Amino acid sequence: MDAAVVATPAAVIINLAAYTDVSGARQQNGDKDGSCYRINVHGAGNVARACARAGKHFVQVSTDYVFEGDRQGPYLETDDGDARTDWYGVTKRDAEDLIKQADVGWAIVRLSFPYQQHSDRKPDLVRRIAEQLHTGTITPMFHDQVITPTFTDDAVGTLAEVARTGAHGVFHAVGPEWLSPHEVGVRVAQSLGLDATAVPSSSLQDYIDQGGRPFPKSLRMSRAATGSALNQPVHCLNDALLLPGWDF
Template structure:
């Protein structure tokens, strides 16, 4: 199959391009001049905010599937510049839908547990979304656009992604490892819960959606439901770093611009049953990441 991946230089985009290129023809796309990790994968520079260019590439390349990994992912930045977040996360998705409705093809879109308010997580697919910040609102708006469209689609929600990819703007794992390796003290919130997700596992779930032509809404997340402080302790444990350098703090003390859903995270029973994919604990994922780094 011909599969076009947007946001291919991002954490999930890279994981998807690497995995899917083993069995499919991949057109990797991103806003940058080059693909940062491969010379052999076909690359097109594509800003999904540019409606004409989206249409042109989809017309030329005729992908049967578009995996949309492009997104404005800066949660606090989205509060400061709502327009920029909307243009990518909602406007860009509208352009993909519109091009696919003219040329045929299915959209696989990535969303987030931040569509929920975090009062009573983790959440299943059928629970009502209620975002508490603008990033979450844009992701929910994009989900609704897709659900209301006439094109074939699958949406997969995930949370707290981590992996070994090259261009990691905001990799929590790498940040913790770097800080502790330099014997610096770090303060991590103990009141934001989720189930951290290995980006490779999510790419496998996307691959399965492609294989069996699954449609609809799915949750994919890691096995452990924990807070960020506990996550940092696990990272220190696997990488042999000093856990006493990790101190706890609270979201209130951190004073982040965007409100956060506290008890977020995802229940993945439907995905386990219908997609029959592997789910990974943090220790399993970090161990494999360490071995292959």
């Protein structure tokens, strides 16, 4: 690790590595020897300490899941993570706490439900909805959960500006609006010229009550401080979907 960090001419190291299988993480709940905790917490700590020894600026890519999602107001950049239920969120919360205490120049950039125009990998929320609409396999979407969908190009722009300026602190590379997953589904259908009433809705609370995985219910992410500090433009979902070049 140290050799690789020292060898690169880069002055800033961005840690994108993470165990991101949220359902798989739940199977490791409470296991600090499991791969999820070791990658997300110990792995991030190892990179941060290597950056400290090499005099590099360290940027940790984090997530809105560091929050429990049980309050109505927005989560601010100054809020510490309070995830308790979701193990993936707990591991990313612990990573943030570790990095804030590390003897290194650091920034933490939290992402939230990123979506992109092109992808050969696992489909994100928007692309999965589009695929299901095209194939007539759309599943019910929660109307009582709140998320902050984020256009990936905007998130990358925020990361690039943090790296360029060597900014310190916590930043929210998130979209400008709060929507339910069902509202996202309706907007994607409309952008494709399809019948938005074909997007069925369901209740997250009913899903949890019936034994489903307890997703965070309210992830209203504020980007007010980030917007003031970095002045990076962001797209609302409708505007992003109107951009040319979508491949679904």
